[in-house]
Amino acid sequence: MEPLRIGILGAARISAAAIVAPAKLTGARLVGVAARDRDRAEAFAAEHGVERVHTTYDELLADPEIEVIYNPLANSLHGPWNLKAIAAGKHVLTEKPSASNSVEAALVRDKAREKGVVLMEGFHYLFHPVTQRLHQLLEKGELGELRHVEITMVMPAPADDDPRWSYELAGGALMDVGCYALHAQRMLAPWGGGLPSVVSAKAAERRRRPGVDEWLTAVLEFPNGASGTARCSMAADAVEFSCRIVGTRGEAFAPNFVLPHLDDLVTIKTREDTWVEQLGRKSSYTYQLEAFTDHLRDGAALPINADDAVATMELIDETYRAAGLMPRPTATV
Numbered sequence: 145m146e147p148l149r150i151g152i153l154g155a156a157r158i159s160a161a162a163i164v165a166p167a168k169l170t171g172a173r174l175v176g177v178a179a180r181d182r183d184r185a186e187a188f189a190a191e192h193g194v195e196r197v198h199t200t201y202d203e204l205l206a207d208p209e210i211e212v213i214y215n216p217l218a219n220s221l222h223g224p225w226n227l228k229a230i231a232a233g234k235h236v237l238t239e240k241p242s243a244s245n246s247v248e249a250a251l252v253r254d255k256a257r258e259k260g261v262v263l264m265e266g267f268h269y270l271f272h273p274v275t276q277r278l279h280q281l282l283e284k285g286e287l288g289e290l291r292h293v294e295i296t297m298v299m300p301a302p303a304d305d306d307p308r309w310s311y312e313l314a315g316g317a318l319m320d321v322g323c324y325a326l327h328a329q330r331m332l333a334p335w336g337g338g339l340p341s342v343v344s345a346k347a348a349e350r351r352r353r354p355g356v357d358e359w360l361t362a363v364l365e366f367p368n369g370a371s372g373t374a375r376c377s378m379a380a381d382a383v384e385f386s387c388r389i390v391g392t393r394g395e396a397f398a399p400n401f402v403l404p405h406l407d408d409l410v411t412i413k414t415r416e417d418t419w420v421e422q423l424g425r426k427s428s429y430t431y432q433l434e435a436f437t438d439h440l441r442d443g444a445a446l447p448i449n450a451d452d453a454v455a456t457m458e459l460i461d462e463t464y465r466a467a468g469l470m471p472r473p474t475a476t477v
Contacts, residue, residue: 336366
């Protein structure tokens, strides 16, 4: 199989785990990188074995050898640079969320469809055996019918000058970590009788950051009557990225379903027994890149696509409005 030829926008810290390490494990080529500061791009390339450095993002997109763009830029730059990558005829693996709001996400989807390229949002947790086992427990009826889902995505506060605290840069707890909670709820639609809707939401703004949620909690409901709770915060004492699924016959708990390479355990309780399963600490980012490669090279099916990215962004916008906050603004570059 011909290796993917990847270009990286920016020199974000997340890139090391999210694309560099998976590329090395899957045999993909890191063809190019560009950053706002060329010296930073040079250092990134030297550290991670990227083949060449481009002076600008536009120059990177024009590189004919690059076929896939990985976009880990600030949230507000996902939409604009996803659109530019699509216009250049590149496939896109974008960090979540794919855009600043649902209108922009729909534009990105439509342009990708017109250009005939693939855009996938980086909800990497979905590809790991931990999440697949949670879904399998519902599919096989081991937990009975779905009754409740509780997802917690909380972390200590970033520095005050972090772009995640900027409304203009599409920041906020829901945009950063909470989008995982809403996406994971949406992925349970097959066992909830359809997609969940927002019943209510409440949030608190970051001090001196109007419109930017420090924490947010949403209550959701599935068509079959099952309930969901999505809790997120960027001002917690410690990290917790957990998922609890409760059915009529039992429940399952994954203490870190988003970063299972740190904790791959799933505890299952039924009326008859309680046991713990260990699902493997191979990185979910590696599973994600393997699936993306298989799709581009062999046409293998993907569980999410650009339509899914729009639906997730619609739910994020709906949740913000229910909490009395506005969706993030569309940025221009």
